[in-house]
Amino acid sequence: MTKITRRTFNGILGGVGAAAALGVTxxxxxGGGGRPHVVVVGGGFGGATAAKYIxxxxxxxQVTLIEPSETYYTCPFSNTVIAGINRINFIAQKYNKLADxxxxxxxHDRVEAIDPAKRTLVTAGGTSMSYDRMVMSPxxxxxxxxxxxxxxxxxxxxxxxxxxxxxxELLRKQLAAMDDGGTVLICPPKNPFxxxxxxxxxxSLIAYYLKRNKPRSKVLILDPKDAFAKQxxxxxxxxxxxxxxxxxxxxxxxxxxxxxxxxxxxVESELGEVHKGDVINVIPPQQAGAIAVRTGLTDGSGFxxxxxxxxxxxxxxxxxxxxxxxxxxxMPKSGYSANSQxxxxxxxxxxxxxxxxxxxxxFMNTCYSLLAPDYGISVAAIYRMDGNKIAGVKGAxxxxxxxAQYQFRKKEADFAExxxxxxxxxxxx
Amino acid sequence: xxxxxxxxxxxxxxxxxxxPAAVHAADDISVIVDACAGCHGTDARSPGExxxxxxxxxxxxxxxxxxxxxxxxxATIMDRVVKGYSEAQLQAIAEEFAARNSR
Numbered sequence: 013m014t015k016i017t018r019r020t021f022n023g024i025l026g027g028v029g030a031a032a033a034l035g036v037t038x039x040x041x042x043g044g045g046g047r048p049h050v051v052v053v054g055g056g057f058g059g060a061t062a063a064k065y066i067x068x069x070x071x072x073x074q075v076t077l078i079e080p081s082e083t084y085y086t087c088p089f090s091n092t093v094i095a096g097i098n099r100i101n102f103i104a105q106k107y108n109k110l111a112d113x114x115x116x117x118x119x120h121d122r123v124e125a126i127d128p129a130k131r132t133l134v135t136a137g138g139t140s141m142s143y144d145r146m147v148m149s150p151x152x153x154x155x156x157x158x159x160x161x162x163x164x165x166x167x168x169x170x171x172x173x174x175x176x177x178x179x180x181e182l183l184r185k186q187l188a189a190m191d192d193g194g195t196v197l198i199c200p201p202k203n204p205f206x207x208x209x210x211x212x213x214x215x216s217l218i219a220y221y222l223k224r225n226k227p228r229s230k231v232l233i234l235d236p237k238d239a240f241a242k243q244x245x246x247x248x249x250x251x252x253x254x255x256x257x258x259x260x261x262x263x264x265x266x267x268x269x270x271x272x273x274x275x276x277x278x279v280e281s282e283l284g285e286v287h288k289g290d291v292i293n294v295i296p297p298q299q300a301g302a303i304a305v306r307t308g309l310t311d312g313s314g315f316x317x318x319x320x321x322x323x324x325x326x327x328x329x330x331x332x333x334x335x336x337x338x339x340x341x342x343m344p345k346s347g348y349s350a351n352s353q354x355x356x357x358x359x360x361x362x363x364x365x366x367x368x369x370x371x372x373x374x375f376m377n378t379c380y381s382l383l384a385p386d387y388g389i390s391v392a393a394i395y396r397m398d399g400n401k402i403a404g405v406k407g408a409x410x411x412x413x414x415x416a417q418y419q420f421r422k423k424e425a426d427f428a429e430x431x432x433x434x435x436x437x438x439x440x441x
Numbered sequence: 442x443x444x445x446x447x448x449x450x451x452x453x454x455x456x457x458x459x460x461p462a463a464v465h466a467a468d469d470i471s472v473i474v475d476a477c478a479g480c481h482g483t484d485a486r487s488p489g490e491x492x493x494x495x496x497x498x499x500x501x502x503x504x505x506x507x508x509x510x511x512x513x514x515x516a517t518i519m520d521r522v523v524k525g526y527s528e529a530q531l532q533a534i535a536e537e538f539a540a541r542n543s544r
Contacts, residue, residue, distance in 0.1 A: 371469030394525025430490025
């Protein structure tokens with residue numbers, strides 16, 4: 013494949029005319045009037061949003077988005093696919109609008125290596141390029157082997173379905189093929205992990221499916237935690253709808269899984285209790301996406317320390333890490349957090365390229381979970397900067413009320429679907 | 442500070458005509474407004490069940506948010522969201538939405 017240097021790259025994509033016309037001067041790191049170039053690595057909620065919002069904020073900045081998949085399957089609403097409520101196409105997102113409407117150079121390739129000092133990268137397909145700033149939104153990768161016996165091969169029998177797509181379909185098909193009276197095991201990880209309420213929404217929607225199709229079956233959640241996100245609301249809904257179907261085993265009752273056997277379709281607890289499952293969903297411990305680990309952007313936690321104002325890596329300047337891979341606590345690892353961070357990082361990157369002061373960002377997270385297609389619950393949080401740390405605004409946000417009437421839950425379920433339509437448009441269109 | 446936040450909203454609304462340095466100095470209302478788009482769609486052009494308000498004036502948008510804040514208007518989630526902002530910030534947010542929509 014042709015090697016593209018930045019010089020020729022800029023030439024291909026339109027030169028310096030636009031920057032001059034807009035009166036932009038003094039672009040940092042770009043000598044002699046070339047347009048600044050931002051490379052966005054990863055086209056999920058964080059990366060797609062960052063690419064779009066950089067172009068919205070400053071059309072003089074060239075943006076290249078590098079994402080391996082031509083179709084991106086979102087984790088939000090993937091549990092409805094597993095439960096047979098929506099088809100897989102419902103969660104499919106494409107990149108043509110980012111390319112056409114925002115003039116983003118979308119490359120479907122995998123970033124192989126990055127040189128943070130030279131600000132260059134090379135892809136698996138052999139393309140190399142340089143960047144003035146990079147936004148990396150690589151999502152998560154799995155700590156294979158952290159649970160004894162759970163490796164990539166085991167994940168083909170015991171799907172994690174914690175990256176959506178083929179794994180989502182695999183879990184859906186296993187559930188559809190299961191006999192009535194079967195047991196579904198769900199094994200969530202310890203904190204922190206992607207989408208804290210996700211395993212419990214999954215348990216709910218699988219129970220929804222089983223109640224209608226295989227009512228003698230059971231969902232057993234084997235949890236290494238003693239508490240989980242939106243717990244009060246989930247338990248209230250389970251008591252109402254799935255009392256005989258869902259059982260949650262916390263860490264205090266030996267819920268922590270030490271090992272699995274894909275051949276026997278069993279999992280073994282820390283104290284040695286063996287559970288047999290007909291469908292087993294192991295959601296393993298996680299770390300930042302592979303390219304972040306390979307580039308040395310992670311610390312001992314497996315995630316990426318950043319300046320929370322700019323999301324610039326504290327390890328490698330010039331690379332801004334957002335989304336699930338970054339350490340943005342108290343923000344949770346969610347699609348909405350990544351989308352919100354994508355906008356803040358867009359503002360920061362545009363300012364930094366111009367040598368201007370970085371605007372003080374504000375952030376938000378809203379997250380809906382479905383317990384049934386007509387039963388939704390939510391959590392919201394507002395974040396602002398406290399010095400250079402992100403802090404939740406006290407007295408704001410929080411979860412849906414417990415004890416609400418049917419109409420309230422139904423309305424939140426409708427808003428959950430509206431949320432998906434909006435955030436998909438806001439990120440990819 | 443309250444008055445300042447409000448004037449920043451106005452400044453952000455005309456960002457493309459003024460020296461950028463003036464807007465990018467402090468709390469940026471435009472980033473806060475961008476954050477709303479995750480639920481309401483880019484520039485409040487909601488494609489689905491969420492309320493969109495891309496055709497509404499700043500007065501109307503501010504009125505609804507302030508009613509959520511006072512509890513006068515019932516909500517499923519916006520009552521929890523508006524608590525994160527001062528009245529002056531809500532006013533500035535409304536002005537920024539309306540300014541974008543009139544472009």
